[in-house]
Amino acid sequence: MKTNEELQKDVQDAIKWEPLLHAAEIGVIVKDGVVTLTGIVDNYYKKTEAENAAKKVGGVKAVVEKIEIQDARHFIKNDTDIASDLVKSFSENLLLPHNNLTVKVEDGWVTLEGQLGWNYQKELARKSATELRGVKGVMNNITVQSESNSAIEKKHVENALARHWAINAKDITVSVSGTTVTLTGDVTSLYQKEEAARITWNTPGVAFVKNELIVDYDYAFTE
Numbered sequence: 001m002k003t004n005e006e007l008q009k010d011v012q013d014a015i016k017w018e019p020l021l022h023a024a025e026i027g028v029i030v031k032d033g034v035v036t037l038t039g040i041v042d043n044y045y046k047k048t049e050a051e052n053a054a055k056k057v058g059g060v061k062a063v064v065e066k067i068e069i070q071d072a073r074h075f076i077k078n079d080t081d082i083a084s085d086l087v088k089s090f091s092e093n094l095l096l097p098h099n100n101l102t103v104k105v106e107d108g109w110v111t112l113e114g115q116l117g118w119n120y121q122k123e124l125a126r127k128s129a130t131e132l133r134g135v136k137g138v139m140n141n142i143t144v145q146s147e148s149n150s151a152i153e154k155k156h157v158e159n160a161l162a163r164h165w166a167i168n169a170k171d172i173t174v175s176v177s178g179t180t181v182t183l184t185g186d187v188t189s190l191y192q193k194e195e196a197a198r199i200t201w202n203t204p205g206v207a208f209v210k211n212e213l214i215v216d217y218d219y220a221f222t223e
Contacts, residue, residue, distance in 0.1 A: 157200055
């Protein structure tokens with residue numbers, strides 16, 4: 001069982017453990033399993049790294065991200081340059097069918113659209129955008145249309161979840177309807193919830209994943 005103070009320290013330690021975030025000033029506020037991150041970093045990638053680090057801590061139910069981006073050198077890149085750099089990044093990635101993607105940039109916010117065959121490709125596109133200087137945020141509207149026509153085997157999804165060291169697959173129920181897989185049950189962290197969805201997306205034939213997993217953890221909260 002964790003108190004708010006113990007969970008706060010765990011999140012702070014997890015963030016400090018990330019090499020890119022050692023010099024970043026990240027504030028952590030915890031209330032009943034909800035973690036609020038504040039502070040200032042110099043690029044969007046660090047912002048996402050702080051959020052990901054918090055999600056991996058056991059007991060975190062939700063993350064409210066209020067981190068601001070301010071380049072220490074007052075570096076400014078216009079929207080056209082950001083879009084050009086991202087299109088170039090897509091074209092150089094052999095795993096991305098870049099001709100299927102479109103990029104829109106407005107005031108540093110990147111919107112990705114298009115259709116891909118796998119969810120990992122969608123995540124690659126998002127990650128490419130987060131790593132660019134000048135990016136303030138990313139809206140990933142890419143859809144996934146599976147390249148496989150095979151019927152989804154429920155047992156295959158269950159076995160894949162059971163192989164993951166961090167997931168207690170016995171607490172997760174998998175249901176399949178057409179090309180949609182629904183996950184229900186309990187996990188102990190946001191990381192486990194998102195990992196379960198990521199693993200499910202890797203199943204051939206999946207077009208949609210409904211992640212209805214609940215983050216459940218024993219707390220000993222104090223006022």
